[in-house]
Amino acid sequence: MRKFMGGAGAAAAVALVAAATVARAEDYPARDISVVVVWAAGGGTDTVNRLIAAEMQQHLPARINVVNRTGGVGGSAGMSFVYGQPADGYTLAGISESNVTAGVQGGWDQRFEVWQPFIVGGSPDLVSVSANAPYQTLKELIEAAKAKPGEIRVGASAAGSIHHLNLLALEKGTGAKFNYIPYDGSAPAQNAAVSGEVAVVVTSLAEQQQLIRAKRLRPLAMLTPNAVSVEGIGDVPSAFADFPDLKEHLPIQQAIGFAVRADAPDAVKKTLTDAFDKAVQSDKVKGWAAQNFYEISGKSGEAAREEFQRLEGLFAWTLHELGAATVSPEKLGIPKPAK
Amino acid sequence: MLMTVLDQFGAFAGALAGLLSQPVSWLLLIGASLLGITFGALPGLTATLGVGLLATLTYSLDLNMALIALIAMYVGAVYGGSYSAILLNIPGTAASAASAMDGYPMAQRGEAGRVLGLTTTASFVGTVVGMLALVVVAPLILELALQFTSYEFFLLALFGIIISGTLQSSDLVIKGWIAGFLGLALSTVGRDGLMFFPRFTFGVPELDSGIEVVPVLIGAFAIPQIIHGLREGDGAVRLQAVGRILPDIRTMLRNLKHVIRSAMIGVGIGAVPGVGEDIAGWVSYGTAKASSPNPENFGKGEPAGLISSETANNACIGGALIPLVTLGIPGSPPAVMLLGALMLHGLTPGPMLSIEQPNFLVELAAIMVLASLAMWINGMLLARQVVKLLRIPPSLFLPVVAILSVLGSYALGLSTFNLYLMFAVGLAAYFLTRMHYPISALVIGVILGPMADENLRRALMVGQGDLTPFVTRPLSLILVLAITLIVLSQLPAYRRWRARALQRLRTAGAGGDGA
Structure with a gap:
């Protein structure tokens, strides 16, 4: 009997969670969002994410907290952690162009296309x-x-x-x-x-x-x-x-920003994109960029995905040619760059 | 010249008064300093980590307040490491590893109070001298520090490993060097820093980013100490007397030449980019032993040894700030965090700083003085309580140390792999210690390994295989000679020659006095 009750309770809990998930996609964000920066505190990726998070939360009904989770190969510790969280947009990964190497270095067995990136910019x-x-x-x-x-x-x-x-x-x-x-x-x-x-x-x-x-x-x-x-x-x-x-052959530019799981609901991506667009246009972000010699990119959606795909091909095949890749880019299905 | 100095002093006094007029700054100062000492004393929590954490916490404060907290934390953490080194023989940070050499034997003799007083005063003096160097002779030291290229970096790393091996071997010097080279070997695991090639990773992803220093440090020092304590049981230990806690100015004055030399070594090593407090402590300790008339006392509780390492590691702070404020290049690992924090506040340290914010340097100096004062006051008050730890029976105390060790290793990357690493290193370290291999040499090897390895290979790339720059560059030549001298001085033939020469000198001196 007790066992049955437990089962029923669990089922109810699952149903409740499911209902909550459905509700969430619509009125996202209903609670605070975390950005998990995969590089160390104080570095470029960390600084940019703290800056953009502070601006974005002014256009969202929730706070955005920035934390760091470093280690692994090519930032794979942080990326694996965020990828292991539900695709609901409450846990984002703070990333840079260097994360595209995690796959060929054996950090994890995913390509970068599992992410939807938002590129704040980088310094030329x-x-x-x-x-x-x-x-x-x-x-x-x-x-x-x-x-x-x-x-x-x-x-x-x-x-x-x-x-x-x-x-x-x-x-x-x-x-x-x-x-x-x-x-x-x-x-x-x-x-x-x-x-x-x-x-x-x-x-x-x-x-x-x-x-x-x-x-x-x-x-x-x-x-x-x-x-x-x-x-x-x-x-x-x-x-x-x-x-x-x-x-x-050029430019090959830094692409610092954050990413949400690519399989997150469209409504979540849209909310993030709206807040992101407003944030990169803000005087604070523009002023910071000018003072620190950063170029604002502001790419999201398909444009950001394409940029990262190009970077992934470039980095992966260069590492492969240098003999520093542990997994062949071919095996991961990363196409060779044209030039 | 005199006028500018007076002007500077006026501005300095003004900055000091401005900072002290706000009660909040008092609270921040004492609080951050205490937190820093705690960070330093707990194995696994380092000055770098502490400054990094505070950087985000102080983001919302204004710049001066944030700097008070950050510098007080930095100064406190470099000093705090000596507590656990002296009382437990487990250095809280790598920077205080050399302080355990003489601090622990002195505490065991029942002079714990005196040792803590000495450490506190030496750290205070070191910090203040570092600050003076930052304000007065920064440009000069900067030019010297910028002479360091791959050749000198390699030799400096090698010097650090050799000297730490030499200093601690209780029977055979070669054992120290073996331990140092074991550490070097461990440090080669992971991606190499130049060509990004995975070495000795055996396909294990956790090994890819290399062996972390913190779990090695904790494993190597804490675990042998715990096993040793458990074997001895409650009966064998514990001192009755701790002695009085005094600043012990007299001993400081008697060792004035050690204080001055150590402070200069600390400032110099701090100013070299990427080299920090840990190396400063060892080099200073080694130089003190080499220049002492009775080197045989070192390692058995010689105050001069303790004073040398503690003065140098704190003087390193001011040194590390020299390239940071003048060029935007951090001189030590915690200074890297400080740079990040300053940039979060919209301040980019570098040559433009003195033009954009002409008062910054003076304010920084004032903050350093306050931070070292807070450290001294906290230290003198804390020492009284901390020494009571020695009266707790090991059966209660060691399990707490064990838990803290596990926490410290895990907290760093939240990785269980580091726990396994800590236990493995700890067990190996226990047996090595039983065989009289000095374990700090191994840790220094792990810390300095990447620096030695990368810079040697880079030097060969730069010279395209040519080795002559090692002896044609003036700084390199000095380091090569120093290393050769250390190695030679350990040979039996050299020792016999030195003993004879000293004997002759002494008889000649005595004869001269009589006449």
């Missing part, structure tokens, strides 16, 4: 040289590299990172060959350019701006289509102006 990459290096323009640097292939030292974060991918694209688009020196992150790579261990560094403008303004680094060219103006320094031209072939 650029090529800079040490203050006392002889190169004044990108053209001079490329000519010098062509005269001595594989000799000029370029610092960037570890193999397969976004900055390394930018460097590889620069080599492909200009035909120059550098001596790539990997560092454990952007900051040590930049320090090495300041101390003269490497002559050239490829990282993002947000990371380099202080060293550029202190005249410890000299910016040569943006690896994005547009020139960017830096206060006290002047315009940094686009590399595309002198090397139009770069257009076929």
Whole structure:
């Protein structure tokens, strides 16, 4: 008898939960939302998510709490956790472009298409040289590299990172060959350019701006289509102006934002998209982006999915070619990028 | 020159008064400092973690208030690690591992009160000297720190491992080095930092991100201590006297040369990007032992050893802030968190800071002075209570330590794998300790391993296989000579020669005095 009662109770509970789930999709969000950032507190992805969450919750009837869950491979610990939660939009993942590598690195067996991303933006990459290096323009640097292939030292974060991918694209688009020196992150790579261990560094403008303004680094060219103006320094031209072939390989830009499970109800995605659109247009987010040299993307829906698909192909196959992928991208069904 | 110094001092006094006029800042200061000491004292909770957590909690406060909380936490946590090191021989953080070397034997002799007083005062002096360096000689130290390239980073890591191995071996020095290299081997597990290649992961996803330092630290120090305590039982232990808790200014003054040298070492190591309090403590301890007329007392309860490591690890804080405020490059792991917190508040540290916010540096200095004062007051008051822990019978006390160890290992990444790792390392460490292998050398190996490994390979990439820069770069050459000297000094032939030379010197000196 008691057992039967237990069964009935459980059934009732299931029915109640089911009913609640149905009700939720309509009047989402009925309770607080959590964003689980898969990278460490204080980093770029963390900062951007805290910023956008604070703005988005002003357009939603609920609060958005940001927490961190790091570890695993390519942020797989946090992504697996969020993916294990119900697809109801109450648990989101705070992610960046680097998370597309989790699959080929054996972190988990999913492709990135299980997510619907919302891209806030990222900081554009650029090529800079040490203050006392002889190169004044990108053209001079490329000519010098062509005269001595594989000799000029370029610092960037570890193999397969976004900055390394930018460097590889620069080599492909200009035909120059550098001596790539990997560092454990952007900051040590930049320090090495300041101390003269490497002559050239490829990282993002947000990371380099202080060293550029202190005249410890000299910016040569943006690896994005547009020139960017830096206060006290002047315009940094686009590399595309002198090397139009770069257009076929670049830009490869950071895509920082958050994601909801792709199988979440459409009503939930719509509510999130509306709040997201208002938040990226807010003065606070725009002001922060301008001050920190971030470019706002604001992509959601199909556009964001396409962007991440392109990044997934690029990262996965580059890692594979470097021999650093533990799972073949073919096995995961990731198509090879055209170029 | 004098005028600018006076101006600076006026601004400093103004900032100090401004901060003290608000009662909230008093509360924050004492509260964050206490929390920091607790974080430091509990194995597994580190200064880095504490500053990181407070960064989010203080997001809604205004910048000065947030900075008070963050700096007080940082200073408190670096100091707090010495409590568990001295009283239990389990360093709360890697930064205080060297403090256990002489602090624990002194406490065992019944001088616990004196040791805690000394530690507190040494930490206070260290923090203040670090602050002075930050304000007065920052540009000079910065240029020196920027001379560090892959060659020097590799040699510094190697120096740290060799010196920590040398210092603690009770019988054979080679055992210390073996333990250090075991740690180095452990640190190679996981993705390598340069080419992202998985090494020794055997397809286990948990090994992919490498071996975490915190579970190794807890396993290596806490578990052998717990097993040891359980074997001894209640009867064997516990001291009657703890001694009086005094700042012990006299001992500090007698060791003034150690204090000054250690503070300088701490500031210098702090300023080198990516190298922090843990290495500062060891290098300073090692230098103190090497330059002492009676090195044989070190490790048996020599106050100079304790003072050296505690002064240096706190002086490191000011050093770590030098590249942070001048270039936006954090000098130590907790400073990375501090950088994140400042950016959340819309402040990007770097060369522009002195133009955009000319008073920032002076305010930061004022906050550091307040933080170290709060630490000192908290420390002197706490020590009285904390030493009572020594009177609790081990049968009650050790289970609590065991639970805290498990919690500390788990809390870090909420991963059960770290628990298994802690137990495995702990068991191995217990047997290694029984065989007189110094276990801190192993931990230092795990901490410094990635730095040694990545920088050696990077140096070879930069020089395209050429090894000569190791001896042609001035800083490299100094480090190479220091390492060679340490290794040579352990050879029996060298020791005999040194003993004879000292003997000759002494007889000559005595003769001179008589004349």
